[in-house]
Amino acid sequence: MEKLSTQNKSHEMGLHSEKLSGRTQQRFFSAEESENFVYPFSFEVDYDKSGTIDAENLSSKEVNIEIRKLMEKGVGDITIKNPKSRHGLGVGILNRLKLTFEGSLGYFGCGLIDGPNIHIKGRVGWSCGENMMAGSVLIEKNAGSTFGAAIRGGDLICRGDVGARTGIDQKGGTIIVGGRTGAFSGFMMQRGRMIICGDAGINLGDSMYDGTIYVGGNIESLGVDAVEEPMSELDASWLKSKLDLYGIPTKNGVENMKKIVSGKQLWNYDNLEPSEKKLVL
């Protein structure tokens, strides 16, 4: 595995095989996950400095503002007590940060983040991690539907079961589901990887453009243009390292997982701009 270049590894795992004419900038997936995104204007935080916010009598907006205030003071390890399933907590954090929620989150938790490592000790409602760019979100219990919608990077992990449409419109990053997932997971997936250790519901990977879905349990049905492809040693090795990182067990071993990719029979693109099309026609 180490002998291969990043580009070759990416191709080997079937992650990028589209033929581009040059207008699209192609970014290759790194199996080492070594990219590090840091904003020049981000707060200088120290992981050894810790702070606590009691959300008992605060609104979602107030909690998010308090997180920001602590980061401004250089606090790099923040714990939120009593989140009580409120919506929209921990969103828009574009910074390195260790953030722990001692409880459950409601809808749209931890969306639009770029960099923090978040640990949620309860469950999350719909659309957790939507549009996240980098970092990690680890959920100890279950998650609702549209988990990781349009995620672009980072790791989004749920140890329990997840609802429908997991990773809808996924554009990058890794989604890991320790249990089962519902209908239409990976719907219109474009890039990235999804690992489902349990069963997957109906229409898995429906209309996916690209990306890879690994399933450890039974697949109720595949969606339109989603096809199974043989697992390679590289797949198994990457899956093992990724799942070991978060201590997620697999029932039958990573080598026995199923690999689902796009059949690309629905690809009807050309690379011409509308003005160029006119010239051709």
Place this chain on the structure above:
Amino acid sequence: MCGIAGLIHKNKKGADVGSQMSSMLQALKHRGPDSTGFAVYSDGQKDNHYVVRLKVAEQADLEKGFDIHQIVKDRTEAAKGRLEQSGAKIVAEENPTEYAGRYTINYDGDMKVLADYLEDLEGVEVLSIGRSLELIKDLGDAEVVSETYGLKSFKGTHAIGHTRMATESDVDIRSAHPYWAYPFSDISVVHNGQLTNYWTNRRDLERRGHRFSSNCDSELIAVYLADRIEKGDDLESAMKSSVEYLDGVFTYIVATKDMLGMAKDTMAAKPMVLFESDDLIAMASEEISIRQIFDHDVDTFDPYDGEVKVWKN
């Protein structure tokens, strides 16, 4: 959008279901601020005793004309008269608002005949008739409705509720949820979603003698379940067939005298979070609603596409 909630205590009577459902629905206010409705189930009336909940006007009607207050009063008296003419003996009476009435009756006749005779009066709508069920709905949030109708002191075994954001019919009590599965006593339904085959199926059910009191698509669920139960289905079978029968996106909760059930469409497009323990089942569109009746975190999960679940108290 709408928010729905339900809870059932297992092996327990006299629980604070009125207060609990009020808190759960208030937490869902942001999903639907137009109206709020409750179907609360008591431990049950004595033999042949039923509670009739009805309204004789809409809130908006009270702003129409100089004589409207007298008209509403006359309708209330007329409704009482029709109860007695039908052979029902009124043993208790309350009027939480000018336009809403609650009557405890002693009655052993046909429920449909009674309901039809009452609704023959202009402006009168029977919200529910039940041995356990009491159906209350009005404009405003859960706090307002609960306070107006004295629901916080209501004791019983289970309840369902709804906060409505009107999308396809008017903001009025008629279109608010829950819906009673007329003419079956003690069956009520709340729904979150849109049904796309409402008019087709409504026409079919009306041809077969079923009555619709509103133009709200959600009423179709109550009428369909009533139709299936009339044909001999049990609740769970009726609900399972409804998942195929109904087209569109939906999650609904149904309650009977001693049961609570939920069903979700085959796309799982509408939310539902469930909590299950040996003593209590609670469900809602959002977990924040369930958290209102606990002072600690609880383990919850989402039911999957096409799933039907039923619990008994």
